[in-house]
Amino acid sequence: MLHDLSHYGLSGERGFLSAHEIDDVELPAAFAPVQTAADRLSAMMTTGNIRNFLKDMPLPDIEAFVASATKPQLVTAMVLYSFLVQAYVWGEDAPPTSLPANLAVPIEALTRANGQPPLMPYSAYVLDNWYRFDKAGPITLENIGMKQNFFGGMDENWFVLVHVAIEAEAGRALELAVELVRAAEAGDADAVEAQLTEMNGVWDRVNAIFDRMTERCDPYVYFNRVRPYIHGWKNNPAMPEGLIYEGVDAFEGKPQAFRGQTGSQSSIVPAMDGLFQVVHQSDPLREFLEELHAYRPADHRRFIEDVAASSSLRDFAKGQTDSLKAAFNACVEQVARFRTRHLEYAASYINKQASSSAGNDSDVGTGGTPFMKYLKKHRDENRAQTI
Numbered sequence: 265m266l267h268d269l270s271h272y273g274l275s276g277e278r279g280f281l282s283a284h285e286i287d288d289v290e291l292p293a294a295f296a297p298v299q300t301a302a303d304r305l306s307a308m309m310t311t312g313n314i315r316n317f318l319k320d321m322p323l324p325d326i327e328a329f330v331a332s333a334t335k336p337q338l339v340t341a342m343v344l345y346s347f348l349v350q351a352y353v354w355g356e357d358a359p360p361t362s363l364p365a366n367l368a369v370p371i372e373a374l375t376r377a378n379g380q381p382p383l384m385p386y387s388a389y390v391l392d393n394w395y396r397f398d399k400a401g402p403i404t405l406e407n408i409g410m411k412q413n414f415f416g417g418m419d420e421n422w423f424v425l426v427h428v429a430i431e432a433e434a435g436r437a438l439e440l441a442v443e444l445v446r447a448a449e450a451g452d453a454d455a456v457e458a459q460l461t462e463m464n465g466v467w468d469r470v471n472a473i474f475d476r477m478t479e480r481c482d483p484y485v486y487f488n489r490v491r492p493y494i495h496g497w498k499n500n501p502a503m504p505e506g507l508i509y510e511g512v513d514a515f516e517g518k519p520q521a522f523r524g525q526t527g528s529q530s531s532i533v534p535a536m537d538g539l540f541q542v543v544h545q546s547d548p549l550r551e552f553l554e555e556l557h558a559y560r561p562a563d564h565r566r567f568i569e570d571v572a573a574s575s576s577l578r579d580f581a582k583g584q585t586d587s588l589k590a591a592f593n594a595c596v597e598q599v600a601r602f603r604t605r606h607l608e609y610a611a612s613y614i615n616k617q618a619s620s621s622a623g624n625d626s627d628v629g630t631g632g633t634p635f636m637k638y639l640k641k642h643r644d645e646n647r648a649q650t651i
Contacts, residue, residue, distance in 0.1 A: 265574065266570045267570065269439060277403070277432070278403065278435050279431045279433075279434045279437075279438050279532070280531050281391050281403070282336070283336075286340055286394065286411040288336075289337060289340040290337075291341060294324040295329075295341060295344075298341070298348070302412055305414060306413060306415050306416050309351055309415060313356070315352055315356060318364075318367065321366050323365065323370065326369060326370045326374070330377045338378065339388070339392040341374055342374040342388050342392070343388045343392050343393050343412050345370050346384035346389070348367055349368075349383060349384065350383070350384045350494060351414060352364075352367055353497070354495060355493070358502070359502050359507075361507070361508060362510050363507055364510055364511075368509035368510050368511055368512050369512060372515075380560070381522045381558065382522065383496055383497075383525075384525045385559050386529035386559070386560075387561050387564075388525075391431065391561075393410060393412055393424065394424075395408065395409055403429065404432075405429045405473070408425055408428055408429065414493045419480065419481045419486055420489065420490045422481040426476060426477050430473050437466045437470070440459050440462060441536070441571055444459050444460070444575075445574050445575050445577065448580040449574075451580070453585070456588060457584075457588040457591050460588070460594070463595050464595050464598060467602070468598070470532075483612050483613040486613050487617035494525040495524040496523045496524030496525070498521035500524075527606070528552075529556050531564040533602065533603070534553070537599075538568055540592070540595065540596050541572075541649075542596065542645070542646055543649070544642050544645050589651055592650075593651060596649060600646040607640055607643055
């Protein structure tokens with residue numbers, strides 16, 4: 265059954281973004297050393313000696329914190345530890361074979377509490393890592409900041425904030441998804457057509473934001489100063505055995521391999537695929553995307569699953585007027601347009617760049633899959649599924 269957005273912790277104003285803003289969240293005093301390390305992360309990474317600074321950081325009673333913390337506190341602590349873990353692994357010339365317990369134990373406990381694997385997910389990098397300058401103003405590129413960075417600077421900020429602005433704009437698309445499922449179930453063709461027409465307008469705005477990526481995020485800077493730190497340790501030749509999480513009893517001292525942070529962990533396009541019943545044929549990217557589903561927050565997974573299980577929109581639209589079919593097809597094309605822009609950015613920001621650091625392969629996405637061939641295939645499959 266598909267519920268209202270609030271059931272999943274979502275809203276039309278924020279979509280999949282956090283309901284809180286990270287600059288409003290205060291962590292307990294025991295996390296002061298963690299906050300200090302996060303605040304100094306850029307300076308420590310510049311030394312090339314980041315592990316020396318992080319290896320002796322105190323370990324708070326993380327299980328007690330998880331048991332008593334509010335949701336904003338949990339995900340804010342997860343943001344901080346996500347950045348520290350990624351910096352520890354990728355902040356020097358070669359990655360380590362193990363993660364010390366003072367980082368491994370907290371990241372495992374925090375991500376377990378949120379139902380995600382123990383490394384930086386998209387939710388910590390983007391969805392929970394932003395704030396508005398003017399709290400009465402909108403969530404737009406002109407009014408938002410990125411709280412936690414690696415090195416910082418315009419390119420890193422802009423890359424993340426474009427995603428934040430897209431997520432906020434897409435909130436209305438999620439509301440419309442719920443309305444469309446219900447209107448199709450009720451057989452209300454007039455409502456369906458009106459909602460599809462509005463959905464098309466939402467996607468015009470989403471795609472317009474995505475088109476702005478090149479304004480302040482340079483491909484060379486992205487590849488060499490932003491991307492290296494968001495990789496994971498699965499299908500990464502720099503870490504063929506994965507990473508040992510010291511002190512995490514559940515892993516029994518064995519190396520673990522997890523996918524890196526990637527925009528493919530965003531829940532917007534999967535929700536739209538579920539709504540419009542767009543199906544992708546089996547290939548490595550589809551298998552990869554299915555695996556990435558577990559990297560999303562649990563509530564976001566449930567929303568995607570409920571939309572896909574509840575939607576009869578495609579079948580309903582097939583039996584309606586030409587104008588309703590055109591409105592349906594326009595929305596399907598908008599998602600294909602978004603995929604086209606993603607493909608173009610993957611080519612210019614990644615595939616055409618020359619790799620010069622461990623684990624930062626220009627032929628492989630941050631999630632650990634060869635992406636160019638399959639991004640195009642999925643775009644074409646999307647575009648072909650009009651009615």
